[in-house]
Amino acid sequence: MFEAGDIREWRGRDVVDADGSKLGTLESVYVDTMTDEPFFATVTMGLPTRRRLVFVPLVGATVGPGYLKVAQTKRAVKQAPSIDTDGVLPATDEPAVFAHYEMAYTPGAAGERRLARR
Template structure:
């Protein structure tokens, strides 16, 4: 997915599966804790349905639409972790497995989750911007971290 777009601009876009079937509307966008890049989109699948998380990579923007390269049935059967909460590394790995996305065989770390705050949220929720006062400060880097592949972890916006 394009990395130069504002994650907030994804909210409200219609999402479609690989065959052009409508999935729903993007409700929230989750950022990777390590890079700050958009990682997952929560798609509201219907008026009385739940939000499902879809990976933004390898999804793509086509015009004003988010095209998700998976079948609608697979998307609708994704694990339900609720929306508006930080994804744990284990939950994120479960989502990658569900979509058949290889993440270089990385195991989830045993370190506690870090929440870098919400940049933008559900457009129906007032006051969801956290770029101003009261936004949590990022944790300082841990010098004793062991080298190796970083397991992706996400936060939502």
């Protein structure tokens, strides 16, 4: 996986899918609140007049010269939960992000959020 400081430096760089097709640009990184490790990223996708931030897991992601390569397909990412470019992920929507990628979702022991934007 990445060091949290390193992956944040990639903001604005290209994000490509498992086949190398461009998805968009890295907007932000969300860490797992239990481990403080990078866990999801948001990717700016869409037309210039209709941009949105799509969530994509960082599990299995690698960095290349000038890009971040994620382990998912373009189709899976395009269908993933998203927020407006100036929006925030509501705590109640976190389970849907995990479910889309068939990942287990477990909130904190006291019900706290699982993801935090860094």
